[in-house]
Amino acid sequence: MPDSPQPHIRILADHVCNQIAAGEVIERPASVFKELVENAVDAGATEIVVDVLQGGRKAVIVTDNGVGMDRDSCQLALERHATSKIRDAEDIEQIHTMGFRGEALAAITSVSRFVLESRTIDQLAGTRIQIDGSNGYDISEVGCPPGTRIEVRNLFFNTPARRKFLRTESTELAYIRTLFQTFAIAHPDVALRLQVDGRSLEHLPAQPHLADRIADIQGQDFFSKLAPVTYSKGQLRIHGFIGFPTLHRSDKRDQVTLINRRPATAPVLGYAIRQAYSDSLPKGRHPVLFLHIEMPAEWVDVNVHPTKREVRFGPSHLVRDALIEAISQTLRPGQTTQAPASPPPLSEAKPPMMDGKHRQQEIEPSGATYPPLPPRSPTSSPSPLPPVSSPQQTTSKEAPSLTSPQPQLWQDAIYLGTQDGFHILSIQSGLVILLPRAARERILYETCLREWEHKQIASQQLLLPETISCSPEEARRIREQLSLLEEMGFSMVDFGQDTFLVEAVPSWLSDLSISELLHDLASEFVEHRSKKEASFLRERLARRCCSSAAAHKKHLTEASVLQLLHQLATCEMPYTTPFGKPTLLHLGTDDFRRKFGLPSD
Numbered sequence: 001m002p003d004s005p006q007p008h009i010r011i012l013a014d015h016v017c018n019q020i021a022a023g024e025v026i027e028r029p030a031s032v033f034k035e036l037v038e039n040a041v042d043a044g045a046t047e048i049v050v051d052v053l054q055g056g057r058k059a060v061i062v063t064d065n066g067v068g069m070d071r072d073s074c075q076l077a078l079e080r081h082a083t084s085k086i087r088d089a090e091d092i093e094q095i096h097t098m099g100f101r102g103e104a105l106a107a108i109t110s111v112s113r114f115v116l117e118s119r120t121i122d123q124l125a126g127t128r129i130q131i132d133g134s135n136g137y138d139i140s141e142v143g144c145p146p147g148t149r150i151e152v153r154n155l156f157f158n159t160p161a162r163r164k165f166l167r168t169e170s171t172e173l174a175y176i177r178t179l180f181q182t183f184a185i186a187h188p189d190v191a192l193r194l195q196v197d198g199r200s201l202e203h204l205p206a207q208p209h210l211a212d213r214i215a216d217i218q219g220q221d222f223f224s225k226l227a228p229v230t231y232s233k234g235q236l237r238i239h240g241f242i243g244f245p246t247l248h249r250s251d252k253r254d255q256v257t258l259i260n261r262r263p264a265t266a267p268v269l270g271y272a273i274r275q276a277y278s279d280s281l282p283k284g285r286h287p288v289l290f291l292h293i294e295m296p297a298e299w300v301d302v303n304v305h306p307t308k309r310e311v312r313f314g315p316s317h318l319v320r321d322a323l324i325e326a327i328s329q330t331l332r333p334g335q336t337t338q339a340p341a342s343p344p345p346l347s348e349a350k351p352p353m354m355d356g357k358h359r360q361q362e363i364e365p366s367g368a369t370y371p372p373l374p375p376r377s378p379t380s381s382p383s384p385l386p387p388v389s390s391p392q393q394t395t396s397k398e399a400p401s402l403t404s405p406q407p408q409l410w411q412d413a414i415y416l417g418t419q420d421g422f423h424i425l426s427i428q429s430g431l432v433i434l435l436p437r438a439a440r441e442r443i444l445y446e447t448c449l450r451e452w453e454h455k456q457i458a459s460q461q462l463l464l465p466e467t468i469s470c471s472p473e474e475a476r477r478i479r480e481q482l483s484l485l486e487e488m489g490f491s492m493v494d495f496g497q498d499t500f501l502v503e504a505v506p507s508w509l510s511d512l513s514i515s516e517l518l519h520d521l522a523s524e525f526v527e528h529r530s531k532k533e534a535s536f537l538r539e540r541l542a543r544r545c546c547s548s549a550a551a552h553k554k555h556l557t558e559a560s561v562l563q564l565l566h567q568l569a570t571c572e573m574p575y576t577t578p579f580g581k582p583t584l585l586h587l588g589t590d591d592f593r594r595k596f597g598l599p600s601d
Contacts (some may be wrong), residue, residue, distance in 0.1 A: 018359050025107045027054020030175035035104035037183055047191045055169030056176055065147040068120040074127040078105050111159055115151040117144045133158045181217050182263045185256050185290050188213035231326035234293050238326040243288030245576045247282035254288040264311045272320045276327035281580035332572035409569035413425035415558045423561045430588040438583040439568045445578045446571050458491040459504040466502045466514045474522035
């Protein structure tokens with residue numbers, strides 16, 4: 001059989017190269033929006049107007065009041081790898097702009113009907129360039145205001161295989177709106193307007209503070225459930241707002257992380273966020289946050305992903321630890337958090353900025369919130385209850401004592417009654433509905449960890465030692481962790497043949513079934529056998545023990561309910577159990593007024 005002919009190697013034509021590049025950079029109309037708005041920001045624009053027709057399938061038009069371009073610059077801007085942002089390879093390590101590769105405009109022009117109009121402030125006339133795909137371009141003078149206006153029409157008109165993969169108008173518009181709001185949070189000092197099919201959909205004036213921009217986008221009710229973050233350590237600065245643990249989502253849509261004002265994410269950031277909220281959220285739920293993370297440009301590699309949506313960090317451990325500490329100090333005032341030594345995961349889901357689904361509602365019932373926050377002033381950020389300490393003020397690792405309640409939380413509570421196991425109390429700002437089991441779970445959990453940290457766990461000898469038989473696998477795991485169980489307050493003797501004699505238990509677990517509890521702990525060892533870190537096992541054991549102890553039925557009097565509420569007030573995270581479920585609900589007087597259709601005070 002004769003050999004097949006040797007294939008010829010040839011250089012691709014420029015228009016083919018541009019269409020290939022467009023496939024990497026331009027995925028959908030939202031990608032066009034992103035590239036054009038980034039260029040407008042880099043041009044120093046203080047006002048950006050975006051017009052979208054038919055979800056961006058028909059047109060995306062971006063107009064800005066930036067510095068504009070002269071005739072030569074307009075022509076060069078449309079060439080591949082033509083940019084004013086960098087000069088050589090070393091500049092990639094010092095990127096301070098949104099764009100830098102010089103690929104976006106060339107890629108867009110190859111798959112659309114494209115019009116560019118631009119003028120600098122010192123020119124009498126502007127420049128207009130029109131391109132239909134890869135068929136050359138027409139250039140002429142035009143009268144236009146200073147700045148730049150770019151029309152991108154009929155995206156993928158000459159690549160029908162790509163066009164058929166676009167979604168419905170509403171879906172494509174949802175992608176654009178998500179990106180629009182992300183850029184609005186990244187640049188609160190820029191006025192932004194989004195017009196859809198001739199009508200104004202979003203109009204956000206420039207704001208001096210991030211707080212005002214978030215409130216403009218999400219509304220004041222949503223904003224009242226956020227806590228401000230202000231953190232600084234060395235060359236790292238983290239600031240913005242994070243949601244209280246009762247505000248969470250089924251996806252990561254409301255997680256916005258901005259690296260030197262660039263909307264981007266990284267696996268190490270996802271790991272840090274999960275770790276900081278690990279004992280505060282139900283399984284499968286995601287926190288809400290809007291965070292600016294600022295660091296030296298040379299720490300960030302932005303040239304990782306074709307669309308620049310993912311970055312890499314040089315000192316990734318410093319970024320990880322700082323983010324964990326910043327979030328933890330906000331959620332748990334007065335606590336210094338040590339980041340775990342486990343490495344970050346190797347992969348992370350897509351960043352929230354490109355998710356086009358509809359927003360999910362908070363899991364709590366309508367009207368159920370944290371205690372109300374003071375009114376937000378136009379020139380300052382809000383301060384939540386309980387007050388948030390700054391990192392510099394946090395010097396003690398010691399948790400508050402359970403015998404000295406914090407005066408700012410629920411000290412004015414008056415017991416009203418009980419219904420189906422829920423206890424109702426009146427406070428100055430409304431009503432508190434307390435679930436005793438959940439409250440006890442949080443109190444016992446923090447007590448356990450605090451006593452463990454200070455090696456002050458009290459053991460109680462059993463009147464009659466109890467013999468416990470386990471499966472071979474459970475017994476093997478218990479033998480491996482006997483020293484850890486002894487630290488917890490257990491005293492156990494290995495009898496062999498998968499049998500143990502329990503002589504003492506932690507004092508606050510003395511009224512539980514020792515057999516059931518030990519089987520539960522053995523299950524934790526087996527289920528998490530790949531996790532060998534003592535801190536991980538301590539946390540899991542504490543959660544399991546506290547859950548078992550809190551489930552123990554106890555009769556509560558009016559005085560004991562008030563005492564339970566005051567003990568809960570001293571916890572570092574009083575609003576949720578270690579598994580992220582609510583311990584109480586707060587219904588404010590404004591919530592009642594809304595229900596009855598009355599104006600708020």
